[in-house]
Amino acid sequence: MNATNKVAIVTGSATGTGAAIAMALGKKGYNVLINYTKSKNEAEETAKAVSALGVDTLLFQGDVSKDEDCRAMAQAAVDKWxxxxxxxxxxxxxxxxxxxxxxxxxxxxxxxxxxxxxIGPFQMTRACVPYLKESGKGRIVMISSVAGTHGHGSSLAYVASKGGLNSMTKGLARTLGPEITVNAICPGMIETRWLREGWGDENYEKNRVAMTKRVPLAKVSQPEDIADAVLWFITGGDLVTGELLIVDGGMHLVS
Known part of the structure; x- marks a missing residue:
């Protein structure tokens, strides 16, 4: 039985961090729209796992870089819930x-x-803002990166994109209050398939071991660590907006 009847949209939630966020929200009683672009089978598995928690799910295939997909995604959630x-x-x-x-x-x-x-987060935000305002306590969380705060990352283009997202988070927080809070999580390395495929198995393991030895907490983030931080912004933090929360085991302290 859904305890809250509240609704969350999580973009890119078929696998990895997005799937962990969807699961965390489901455990709190949120109905969840699970978005994917290509990973249909994985999205269906995630939806099945979230639904098993006693909440409703909705699968939506869409590309956040396309404004029409963003608007359709928001409308699909409203049509259902x-x-x-x-x-x-x-x-x-x-x-x-x-x-x-x-x-x-x-x-x-x-x-x-x-x-x-x-651009995708801007378009999704714009599509959802009217409904988030109506909820009376709307929450937006950006999944950014320490790439945008410290200049480390998979490429300079990625670094620049996350830096832009961080600045936009602050601008939106200033604009959308008091009805909506807007915050960002800035992870460091997360143990996901995305990084393993990008770096290759050998470099992935080398970086994972090196990172574990370097960071003060001697731990590389799991998707669930990021989901926990997201959950705090959504279910708590009533007076917190425009914040960039670094979740990286302390990597930024030694880099």
Whole structure:
């Protein structure tokens, strides 16, 4: 039985961090719209797991870089449940390029990454704002990165896109209060398939071991660690908006 009847949209929630966020919200009684672009089978598995918690789910295939998909996603949630209480902008994109390899990035790479990481969250926010305001206690959480605060990351294009997202978080927080809070989570390395595929198995393991040895808490983030932080912003933090919360085991202290 759904204890809250509240509704959350989590973009990019078929796998990894997005799936963990969907599960965490389901455990709190939120009905969850699970968004994916290509990972249909994984999205269906995530929806099944969230539904098993006693809440409703809705699968939506859509690309956040397309405004029409963002508007349709918000409308689908409202058509099914009549409300939106929380939006988690988790969908992300990158290209793995060492920062010193300037010639391996071009303008199109920047456009493609910004379209998902920066423009996508803006478009999703714009589509959901009317309904978040109606909820009386709307919550928006951006999944950003320490790439946007400290300049480390999979590529300079990714770093720039997350820096833009962080600045936009503050601007939206100033604009959308008092009805809606807007905050961002800035993870460091997270143990996910996304990083393993991007780095390759050997480099992934090398980076994971090195990171574990370097960070003060001697731990690389799991998707559930990020989900816990998201949950706090959504279910608590009534007087917190415009914040960038670093969740990286202390990596930013030694980098």
């Amino acid at each position: 009549g409300r939106i209480d929380a939006l988690v902008n988790n969908a992300g994109r990158t290209k793995f390029v060492p920062h010193q390899n300037l010639d391996d990035l071009d303008a199109q790479d920047f456009h493609d990454i910004y379209a998902v990481n920066t």
